[in-house]
């Protein structure tokens with residue numbers, strides 16, 4: 001992990017598995033899981049839970065490390081793990097499942113999201129599409145779900161520091177403080193009390209929203225956040241008559257604050273590194289990727 005830039009010391013915790021356990025012992029303990037399970041069979045939560053119990057039994061040191069990661073993410077908001085074997089997708093799903101059940105992100109059925117930005121046509125909303133090279137504005141994943149995934153895990157396969165594509169992390173509590181400084185406590189209060197209609201990207205405006213939620217929940221270090229700019233497009237456009245103009249203004253301040261690169265904690269992941277972070281207590285995004293550069297992550301969503 002290279003710290004490209006960080007603000008207020010918001011840095012991921014770090015854990016090198018090579019210093020904690022015998023990786024070869026773990027590899028031999030987990031050999032055979034690929035024969036018993038597949039990325040498809042593990043979509044069945046009962047099967048996944050049985051396999052997770054089996055993994056914890058054959059590799060108790062790994063299960064202990066997962067418990068440690070949960071604590072590190074609770075205190076630091078995120079954690080970079082090194083020397084986790086990345087060859088097997090089945091193993092990665094099961095490792096993630098030691099933190100909580102792995103389920104598909106809301107826009108697909110598969111448990112693994114392959115993020116391989118390409119040179120596709122840039123649209124006006126490019127900064128919200130992960131598969132383009134543009135910087136990706138800070139957001140939370142599964143914001144339209146009643147209960148968004150608690151953790152995200154990014155396994156890094158190709159990511160050269162000089163190619164950009166660095167991960168942006170923005171703790172909700174820091175966003176609250178910045179909004180207070182810029183627009184006062186009232187703006188935070190509105191964002192914590194006004195239920196906003198979240199719609200999916202291509203939803204017909206006539207359709208009811210997928211979910212109606214506040215941006216912030218809770219206070220202080222326990223502040224939880226839910227945000228996807230495009231899901232709230234109609235609110236930004238003033239097209240939701242039920243939402244008053246003070247709330248729309250507060251939402252605009254929120255968007256300006258999270259888009260302000262001065263506030264971004266930027267972490268350059270290196271090949272083989274795994275980043276785990278709290279999807280409810282922080283927003284995440286990505287800096288732009290250089291033209292023609294290859295960059296490849298696998299993302300896992302954990303409840």
Ligand SMILES: O=C(O)CCC(=O)C(=O)O
Nearest residue numbers: 115130136141284285286
């Ligand atoms: O490409 C990345 O680093 C992040 C992608 C992302 O934020 C997402 O898929 O939600």
